[in-house]
Amino acid sequence: MLGCISVFAGNEPQTKPTFSIVSLNVDGLPGRVAFLPVNTEGPMSIGSERISKYLADRDCDILCLQENFNYRWEIWSHLFAKYKHDEWSGGITFEDNEIDIAHLQNLKFKCDGLNMLCHNSVQSDRYERVPWQQNFGKFSHDFDDIITKGFRRHELTLSDGIKIVVYNMHMDASSERDEQKGNDGKDREARISQWKQLRDHIMERLDDRPVIIAGDMNSYYHRDDFKKEFIDAITATGRATVSDAWIEKCNNGVYPEMGSEPLACETLDKALYINPTDGNSLELVNLTIDRCNYLHNGQPLGDHYPLIATFRYISYDEQGATRIKQTAAYANGATPEAYDLQGRPVDATYKGVAVTEQGKFFNK
Amino acid sequence: MKKTIFLLLWALVGLATMACAQEGTSGYQVFHETDTIWHFGYQGVNLYSRKMHRIDIAYPSSDKDGNPVTLSGYVCIPDEVYSGAMPCDGMLIYNHYTNLAPYEAPTRGFAVGIDFVMANPLKPNYIVVCSDFIGFGLTADHPQVYCFGDTNGQASIDCLLAARKLLDERGISQGKYLFNAGISAGGYDAIATQRVRDMKYKDEIRFDKTIVGCAPFDLETAYEVYIEGKDDASWDPTCMPMMLDQMNRNANLGFTYEQMFTEELFPHYEDWFLSGKYSMAELLDMTKGKKVSDFVRPEFLSKRSPEYKKIIAAIREYSLANDWIPDSTAHYYVMHLARDKVVPTASGRKFIEFLHDFDYDGKTCDGFTKSIVPERTRLQTNFLIPSEKHTLVGGIVCVLHLAATLTAYPVLYYDGELNTHYADLIEPATLMGIIKLLESKGYDVRGMVKKLSGEGEEGSTDFFGMLSSISQTLEKYGTSLEEVMLIASDSGVEISDILAVYQYLTADPDPAEAKTRRVASASDTLVAEPMMIDYYQQYLTNWLNEETKDK
Numbered sequence: 001m002l003g004c005i006s007v008f009a010g011n012e013p014q015t016k017p018t019f020s021i022v023s024l025n026v027d028g029l030p031g032r033v034a035f036l037p038v039n040t041e042g043p044m045s046i047g048s049e050r051i052s053k054y055l056a057d058r059d060c061d062i063l064c065l066q067e068n069f070n071y072r073w074e075i076w077s078h079l080f081a082k083y084k085h086d087e088w089s090g091g092i093t094f095e096d097n098e099i100d101i102a103h104l105q106n107l108k109f110k111c112d113g114l115n116m117l118c119h120n121s122v123q124s125d126r127y128e129r130v131p132w133q134q135n136f137g138k139f140s141h142d143f144d145d146i147i148t149k150g151f152r153r154h155e156l157t158l159s160d161g162i163k164i165v166v167y168n169m170h171m172d173a174s175s176e177r178d179e180q181k182g183n184d185g186k187d188r189e190a191r192i193s194q195w196k197q198l199r200d201h202i203m204e205r206l207d208d209r210p211v212i213i214a215g216d217m218n219s220y221y222h223r224d225d226f227k228k229e230f231i232d233a234i235t236a237t238g239r240a241t242v243s244d245a246w247i248e249k250c251n252n253g254v255y256p257e258m259g260s261e262p263l264a265c266e267t268l269d270k271a272l273y274i275n276p277t278d279g280n281s282l283e284l285v286n287l288t289i290d291r292c293n294y295l296h297n298g299q300p301l302g303d304h305y306p307l308i309a310t311f312r313y314i315s316y317d318e319q320g321a322t323r324i325k326q327t328a329a330y331a332n333g334a335t336p337e338a339y340d341l342q343g344r345p346v347d348a349t350y351k352g353v354a355v356t357e358q359g360k361f362f363n364k
Numbered sequence: 365m366k367k368t369i370f371l372l373l374w375a376l377v378g379l380a381t382m383a384c385a386q387e388g389t390s391g392y393q394v395f396h397e398t399d400t401i402w403h404f405g406y407q408g409v410n411l412y413s414r415k416m417h418r419i420d421i422a423y424p425s426s427d428k429d430g431n432p433v434t435l436s437g438y439v440c441i442p443d444e445v446y447s448g449a450m451p452c453d454g455m456l457i458y459n460h461y462t463n464l465a466p467y468e469a470p471t472r473g474f475a476v477g478i479d480f481v482m483a484n485p486l487k488p489n490y491i492v493v494c495s496d497f498i499g500f501g502l503t504a505d506h507p508q509v510y511c512f513g514d515t516n517g518q519a520s521i522d523c524l525l526a527a528r529k530l531l532d533e534r535g536i537s538q539g540k541y542l543f544n545a546g547i548s549a550g551g552y553d554a555i556a557t558q559r560v561r562d563m564k565y566k567d568e569i570r571f572d573k574t575i576v577g578c579a580p581f582d583l584e585t586a587y588e589v590y591i592e593g594k595d596d597a598s599w600d601p602t603c604m605p606m607m608l609d610q611m612n613r614n615a616n617l618g619f620t621y622e623q624m625f626t627e628e629l630f631p632h633y634e635d636w637f638l639s640g641k642y643s644m645a646e647l648l649d650m651t652k653g654k655k656v657s658d659f660v661r662p663e664f665l666s667k668r669s670p671e672y673k674k675i676i677a678a679i680r681e682y683s684l685a686n687d688w689i690p691d692s693t694a695h696y697y698v699m700h701l702a703r704d705k706v707v708p709t710a711s712g713r714k715f716i717e718f719l720h721d722f723d724y725d726g727k728t729c730d731g732f733t734k735s736i737v738p739e740r741t742r743l744q745t746n747f748l749i750p751s752e753k754h755t756l757v758g759g760i761v762c763v764l765h766l767a768a769t770l771t772a773y774p775v776l777y778y779d780g781e782l783n784t785h786y787a788d789l790i791e792p793a794t795l796m797g798i799i800k801l802l803e804s805k806g807y808d809v810r811g812m813v814k815k816l817s818g819e820g821e822e823g824s825t826d827f828f829g830m831l832s833s834i835s836q837t838l839e840k841y842g843t844s845l846e847e848v849m850l851i852a853s854d855s856g857v858e859i860s861d862i863l864a865v866y867q868y869l870t871a872d873p874d875p876a877e878a879k880t881r882r883v884a885s886a887s888d889t890l891v892a893e894p895m896m897i898d899y900y901q902q903y904l905t906n907w908l909n910e911e912t913k914d915k
Contacts, residue, residue: 102485102486102487102488102771103450103453103487103489103771103774104775105453105774105775105778106450106451136779137779138778138779139775139776139778139779139783139785140779140783140784140785140786141779141784145779175784177784177788178784183781183784186779186780
């Protein structure tokens with residue numbers, strides 16, 4: 001069973017609400033940009049529709065997508081009825097950008113490729129998009145720096161009032177070529193810096209809501225010491241505990257050693273969750289890395305497999321009352337945003353934003 | 365008289381502007397600042413233009429004897445960078461080429477050459493730093509120092525240091541990259557700038573590349589070539605007198621103009637070369653059709669004469685090669701026309717030989733291996749173009765190459781290392797690498813060579829027969845095998861490489877043998893019999909010598 005939120009009925013563990021979340025890199029780079037081959041082996045338009053169908057069939061509550069660039073309509077095509085989504089920040093197209101060929105060094109696409117979809121019943125309370133402070137590789141090393149990679153933080157209220165925080169992200173990659181030649185040091189540096197940035201961002205805003213971190217981290221335990229910089233560092237504060245769903249369910253709770261042999265079953269995509277001390281918490285019910293169904297004619301639909309996690313929510317006190325404490329980071333009230341499938345801000349009244357007939361919006 | 369009035373006016377303007385100049389906190393002074401426009405075009409036809417903001421500065425430096433002197437120069441910033449509309453990619457020290465007239469001083473707005481670099485459609489976002497050098501601008505009353513020691517190199521370095529302070533004080537970014545470039549006499553000064561940097565400013569300054577075009581690095585070689593061509597009117601007749609005058613004056617050799625120059629020149633020398641009445645272009649027009657021997661006395665054109673020996677001794681004493689331990693991590697692009705008739709090609713070739721053969725603690729520097737392929741070496745060479753036209757072809761090729769380099773660097777080195785895709789692309793860019801690439805794509809290169817050589821057919825030929833045939837064909841195009849071999853060698857393709865390729869392509873195609881001969885990787889090394897290569901190389905050298913002798 002994947003997805004579907006259970007109805008909360010008392011304090012019995014089996015009746016506590018559950019919800020599901022999927023993290024998937026949808027491999028949505030265009031086949032070609034102008035005359036340059038970019039992702040000719042990717043799913044492109046038809047494959048992206050198949051991915052959409054796959055996601056619709058899974059019926060998860062929250063979809064954290066990465067690389068949702070040029071085929072967003074195809075990706076959303078089977079999800080319109082049940083889902084709403086956050087901001088789509090653009091594709092990799094030259095038509096929309098004035099390319100200064102003589103100064104390509106200044107080229108930077110504003111998009112991050114991130115996209116979150118959630119069931120219509122889920123309320124987005126606050127949304128924030130943050131670029132990484134450090135990237136590496138603009139015209140090589142997998143071109144991470146040519147787009148505005150980063151993470152998105154969502155404060156969500158699920159249908160039964162459960163409040164959680166979800167981070168969706170895409171970290172820097174290393175190319176196979178550079179890994180083989182031992183030339184990926186700066187890629188690793190960039191990733192570790194991103195883990196630290198993420199850690200600090202989470203800890204500055206941590207309240208009593210549990211936090212899920214899902215995305216394409218491009219990280220393996222044996223090559224990036226994010227256990228030390230992220231998991232252990234947060235745990236050491238005493239304010240929260242961090243768990244990795246894959247470690248818990250697929251690796252017997254054992255973290256691979258830094259520098260150890262790579263494990264074939266470990267993926268670059270991860271789902272971690274943070275339970276604040278003295279706060280509400282999550283319990284991992286199930287984790288699936290779906291290598292069996294994410295196929296078409298025996299071939300994977302994209303270059304990543306979906307990672308699907310189901311969580312059970314456990315409130316801190318018996319009343320189950322949420323005790324959201326406004327954190328310092330939002331003391332001045334950052335503008336929360338959510339978008340419908342046409343890309344318009346939704347729930348405008350709640351957010352203090354109104355939409356005009358022309359589709360332009362203004363602050364109330 | 366005209367000159368005196370001009371100098372007086374210039375000095376007054378200088379004094380007036382200095383009085384209200386903005387004084388930098390670190391020894392430089394801004395004495396003039398203006399918006400200007402640089403053009404890319406030819407003979408008044410401007411194809412492209414670019415707004416630049418030029419800040420003229422006075423800065424402390426030293427003369428040829430090491431005495432303090434205040435020189436002038438400019439810091440010229442593209443308008444897009446100055447206004448903050450675009451980021452600055454870096455800085456360029458531009459060493460100007462031979463100038464004669466005061467109005468050809470960079471701070472007088474003369475920007476021919478560098479304007480091509482900055483105003484062409486690539487529009488590199490670099491800040492240009494250019495010294496007037498002694499003898500121009502604020503020191504117009506001094507004689508200029510021309511291709512003598514590294515005086516102008518020191519002037520460029522001092523100008524750069526002053527420019528850095530100015531830009532820091534104004535909060536203008538200097539970008540990531542720093543280049544040093546010059547053409548002709550400016551090329552000599554670019555080498556001198558690199559020399560001064562290597563010897564005195566290694567910790568403060570690092571050039572990403574020094575770009576040298578058609579430069580007379582080795583003046584002794586240049587002198588010898590001028591002597592060989594003394595009766596050939598196709599050689600420029602002005603360089604040799606200027607070189608003699610500079611050596612005589614700066615090394616205090618004590619010759620008079622009358623002693624050095626013929627009656628055709630010495631009565632006019634001061635007027636033509638030193639008065640400032642004529643530009644270099646005008647002087648070249650005035651001396652068209654003249655030979656070196658028309659201007660220089662025979663004593664200075666005979667290698668046995670005491671005069672020649674005295675000049676040569678001075679040239680050697682002030683050679684840039686003296687005491688210079690080149691930084692073996694520096695990067696160079698050295699370009700020269702194969703038949704340059706102003707600055708002898710052999711003189712420029714000496715520079716690449718100097719870098720390549722330099723004894724770095726008992727060994728040569730692997731990085732200074734000649735190659736025409738950029739980024740395969742730290743010594744990129746281009747001696748390919750068989751033209752005589754020093755300015756029109758050599759100058760333009762060099763400035764366009766400079767523009768392309770300035771533009772490409774921020775992309776190729778964006779991540780602080782050579783772009784890995786580009787590095788992979790150029791890895792097989794050797795003769796053998798290209799052949800292997802073609803073979804890996806299914807081309808039967810051996811078959812093509814056999815077809816061309818007519819192997820197996822009546823009248824088929826061997827290696828030397830092929831060379832003869834190629835030589836005859838080349839002659840039709842106005843060149844020779846010898847020249848082509850020299851050009852190839854200057855570009856990093858040696859006879860041994862050609863022989864290795866020949867042997868590879870004509871060897872028995874027996875698969876078992878071929879398997880042992882080929883290397884597994886696409887590297888440029890070939891497992892061939894060294895003895896065989898030596899044998900062919902010896903014969904080929906002898907054969908070339910014979911061919912040359914016949915002519």
